[in-house]
Amino acid sequence: MATRVVYLPLDERPCNLLYPQQLAAMTDLEMIVPRMDQLGSKKQSADCEELSVWLMQQCKDANVLIVSIDMLVHGGIVPSRLHHDSAERCHDRIRMLETLKEANPLLKIYAFNLITRVPAYSSSEEEPDYYDQVGRELYELGWFTDKRDSVGLTESEEIRLKNITAAIPAEILRDYLARRDVNSQVNQMSIDLVQSGVIDYLIIPLDDNSQFGFSAMEQKTLTVRVELSGLSDKVAIYPGADEIGCTLFSRVFCEVKNYNPSLFVRYSSTKGPLCIPKYEDRCLAESIKAHVTSAGAVISDASNDANAILMVHSPAVGQSEMAETDTAFQDRHRSYFSEINIREFVQVMKHYLKAEKLVVLADVALCNGGDHQLMRLIHAQGLLGQLSGYAAWNTSGNSLGTVISHAVIASYYRFNASEKQDAHDISSQSFYISRLIEDWGYQALVRKQICENNLPGLGASYFEISHVIDEVCELIEVELNRFAEEYLWEQGVKPMKVVDVELPWKRMFEVGFAIQMGGVHGE
Template sequence: MAKIVLLPLDERPCNIRYPKQIFKQSSLEIVTPDSSVLGDKKTPASFDGLNQFLIDSTKDASGLVVSMDMLLYGGLVPSRLHHLSKEFLLERFNILRTIKEQNPSLIIYAFDLIMRCPQYSSNDEEPDYYGTCGLDIFKTGFIGHKIELGIATDEDKKSFERLNAPKHYLDDYLGRRDLNLSMNQMTLNYVKEGIIDFLIIPQDDAAQYGFTAKNQEVLKKEIDRLEINSKVYMYPGADEVANTLLSRMYTALEHKKPKFYIHYPSPSCATTIPLLEDRFLDVTVRYQIRAAGGMIISSIQEADIVLFVNASGTKMASSASMIAVRDEGLRTQRNLIDFVELMEDVISMGKVVAVADVATLNGSDHELMQLLKQKNLLLKLGAYAGWNTSSNTLGTTIPHGIQTWANGFTKSHLDFLMARYVEDYGYMTTVKGSVNQELNAMGMNYFDVKSRLSDVEQMVEKRLQMFIHQYLAPIEKHIVIERVWMPWKRMFEVGVEVKYQD
């Protein structure tokens, strides 16, 4: 087996457990830091511990997949909060040079996020002041960018004049953005020098205009100047990128290039722009397939894997809740019957069917899941995901599909598939909302359940079991929930350990 070291984006299950589960029965041995080294949400990881881990673990490794946000700032959320000096951050880069000199044959794939600018006011993952003026900070960038481009309307300009983000908060926010951008540029220099072999620059919670979009343009120009375009991909994403780069590492080491055919439930799906992203869905789909080591072909007959991308015919729904009202994009402007029946046909041809469920934000599409259940396809899929953003889902489904194509319907494949149904479908569409309704009476809220954490985790597990019995009855006997936990002691995400049993 090839030893691959993973320095994750942070300590959440999506960044550590998902990669290990997807590649569990592959030819890769994935090594990650001990949890004692990693941080806890806003608390950064131990920089000395990370250095020692990298030096010790890469000596005999074939490859390294490294989150630059973890390496430089101690994690994703700390990258948005830190007060680190430029000198300190530049010194952090030296560890990459050290380990490359120690093991010259080490393949290094990196990912380095453009700092996000949320489109709402919340300090859950941002500085404290973002809870009161975050939306104004976002609009300052968004509308200001449109004014610079000469495309702002009169209403835009009036709105801009009414914005009232305090100057000292804006200065703090923009100062950190500028520093982080300079670190993005330094990472590009490491690609040019050959220390980093391949780089993905994900845009976390992107928008078509604003601070993030402007940073993207700066980096595009620098990539062109350095002539490293083929070694740097830039597209929306964040928490899924470790899966993608591990898949790229796998296909490179195994000399494989799986062939993908892409199918949507409506022609218009490909040209929708998912929420929190900045470009057509199909553009990102193609980026993600290439980044994971695959290629795209034009016929099902040629394909190894058929990627079924379930999307709205008009715009992504903002809620995955079963009780949410659906617009015509989900009601009439797509053909789910044909979509699912084609899955049956493709499976009968002996090809891998991978489903990326991106019709709704942060959760499965109930209508699709019920059709998959009725058609008895839930255990026949080669991959499925429907969590958080469109890019998060794509970067989980595509690597998982590649592993199923390469290794078959292994026990680890089925374990991960069951976990996706429990989490993406059960928790995100129903259980999260039902438990959240009771938090106030228990003295808690959506963003903080630590005072009665054990009670909440037990409630979630019990309701997941009820959900499985009601909505996943045909495969209920195969799903064993071994553990449920709230990784960041809030309701946004859940940790589930799920096993498949015969």
């Protein structure tokens, strides 16, 4: 009988709801998820009571539960930043995990709950309304307060902290800090459940964080508790968010299959391992170690012995100096032209592929999409059809967690051909192609093109497309199919058609679609 995995995602977007399902489709594990309409919609929270009833029904005869505590307790990732729930109410909701374990003592629970993010900009798109006015100030308040208490401030920084504190209305600060306090207590409750044996493995990801700030302060408190309690083998705390469903499924897969894969990591920049990526608090190499470990794998000392090769297209600078996909090529930091060698990187990639290694690519030198210069070179070398995985979406952590999980599963079937399912190769390639189309095609090229060339004529903008959503989706579909025809189909990749394009949160940031290949549909 197939291992039955119940999955409660962080929200209803494809990265959280669909990606883990697509990984599961590569395997013989069965994944059960709620209906999309049960998961809320952006700022509209899911019905937590309804989800609790659903969990009780589904977990009675399940083997594994992968659960977002943000969804279980608050109704989703964005509602976790907006709620007015008391700590007592949150405690009542999280105790559902105890009830599930009592009803099914053999159920293994893999959970994750975010350290609430602190965006460095003023926008209420995913935050409380007052973030439009004082979002940046709240970020700086946390940054300078933490830095003052950790390493000290310069005189000008002390003045800035004083001015910020005076600029934030008292009622706003009370609301913001009260919510952070409740969310922090939920993380403590989650660790309590690990300590009592209810949760078998817990990831506490740092969502959009930085070296100093409210998130960094909470992380230190939680890490100290985990280490002093002897729980470091059961609780992981590192940068990430929307990829954790994939990571935990990979870990479950490894435990079910008794598989302990090794990945060899190769960078495009010598400085890359020590750079701190934008939106994160630690160097790239440390983040990779955390992602690999949580996914159930280890880092290999040598490529010859590895089950998979993780090629990491890395930046040579960190934080605010990292380029975004909408940064003009000539405007990138000078290190992109001197401290990253994509020609050597692609030559090594070709060497590994000729040696019949399983190779995946984490394209994280830029934020929010792939590096078109690198991908165009890989295309010119005719290698796109030979890679087994790719990711380049949003943050470095999002991409790493996704492609590492894919590598783990793909490598298992490479080395265990007797267990290979007919659907594995199709599902695996479909997911790989989806990532190329979205992370490179949409995020790096099509999104910018449509924002600049089409939205103004439609009276729309990046965040204001509701009134022309159908027209925009049609434009995206046309351009993604044009991209795929130009770059993918001649590379040994089976032709697929992009269909059913949607913009889940009615903005240009994320996209959903299906790909049609020989009657088989994937994301």
